[in-house]
Amino acid sequence: MDNYHVLELIGEGSFGKVYKGRRKYSGKVVALKFIPKLGRSKKDLENLMKEIEIMRGLHNENIIEMLDSFETEKEVQVIAAQLVSALHYLHSHRILHKDMKPQNILLGKGGIVKLCDFGFARAMSLNTLVLTSIKGTPLYMAPELVEEKPYDHTADLWSLGCILYELFVGTPPFYTNSIFQLVSLIIKDPVKWPKNMSAEFKDFLQGLLTKNPRGRLSWPNLLHHPFVAEKVQVSPSSSSELPEQPFTEEPTAKQKAAREKASRQKASNLPAGTTIMRKLKGREQPRDESPKKQEAWTNKKAAAKPETQKQESEPSATDQSEPWNSVKQVEPTPREDRITRDYAQEFPSVEVESRKVVRREGGTKGKDGLRKSIEQVKLTEEESRTDRPTCMDGTSLLQYPLMVGNWKQLVLSFRLLVSLVD
Structure with missing residues (x-):
């Protein structure tokens, strides 16, 4: 994929999307077909491999030619x-x-x-x-x-x-x-x-x-x-x-x-307590501090107590050292x-749109006024x-179109067919 530029979407079907592309260094215009492997059955993937093998050996002026194929892994x-x-x-x-x-x-x-x-x-x-x-x-x-x-x-x-x-x-x-x-x-x-x-x-x-x-x-x-x-x-x-x-x-x-x-x-x-963790605990604390009416001790509460103790004794994920396999x-x-939408509740000066963050009036902007994302x-x-x-x-x-960025959701974990456009 290093040898191609992705230009624009030209069509899509039930199995994938086709983009207009250009081969680097030669300027040749090509079609880039992106087919997601995620969610496909084993049979679908086997049929895709057969399609690639068949097209790889076809060389006729009236049949579209496959130039390259790539697999993400x-x-x-x-x-x-x-x-x-x-x-x-x-x-x-x-x-x-x-x-x-x-x-x-x-x-x-x-x-x-x-x-x-x-x-x-x-x-x-x-x-x-x-x-x-x-x-x-x-x-x-x-x-x-x-x-x-x-x-x-x-x-x-x-x-x-x-x-x-x-x-x-x-x-x-x-x-x-x-x-x-x-x-x-x-x-x-x-x-x-x-x-x-x-x-x-x-x-x-x-x-x-x-x-x-x-x-x-x-x-x-x-x-x-x-x-x-x-x-x-x-x-x-x-x-x-x-x-x-x-x-x-x-x-x-x-x-x-x-x-x-x-x-x-x-x-x-x-x-005691980090900046971000203190805020997290502050959000969870009101649920535990809500006033409760005093109740007489019953067998039902006594039976529930061991279960509570068991939950409290369970170690957190960060304390476990199980092997990764x-x-x-x-x-x-x-x-x-x-994608959750509660970012705006914690940072009222920003407005969240998918993975983009747009500053509202009164909020601070970056030096160049660009949008910011959670990654930054x-x-x-x-x-x-x-x-x-x-x-x-x-x-x-x-x-880089194949890896991340604006094409991330469309291209990652995709198998790719590159063909000439007439």
């Missing part, structure tokens, strides 16, 4: 290997990116992926084992960040899992326009997995999207996972170039103990019509960053 795998390579280099130098998201990924010629925007990056010294500053984009934040707990390099790996999930499914693992509901989803809800995702890719994402950071798939095991093994190019670095105790090496028991101790100390210094199977559903809202401040870098030979992944 293979495209995602190529991008995944390059992002893993980029993070391995950063983490080997004890550097955290802290703002991994599609907008900060560029695609250059030949499908080369480049990670950009290091405005929130942090180089950690040997004395710094965990961080507490909360910066980034909520949709791609790890559970420990949205709870404002101490975190380390594994937060970048969670964000990587969110990006790859979005490239395949079409939406992030947890998606809503309410920042309060988003925090609740990230902390408590399980990830929903599509049936058409391969077992290898699913296992890889389950490892990255493990809520407990101590059970998350990390270095060096990440490099050896079958989904990216032998596809990741690790930059050669001499021992003199690398700092002591790089994050890409397996930590010793002493290092693990020191990190846990630092996490506990940092957590004890944090105020034991996650419950849940099928994702399209979220276009399920930080937990500690509402002002969005608009000084995103550009690349002469690449485009932002957000603007």
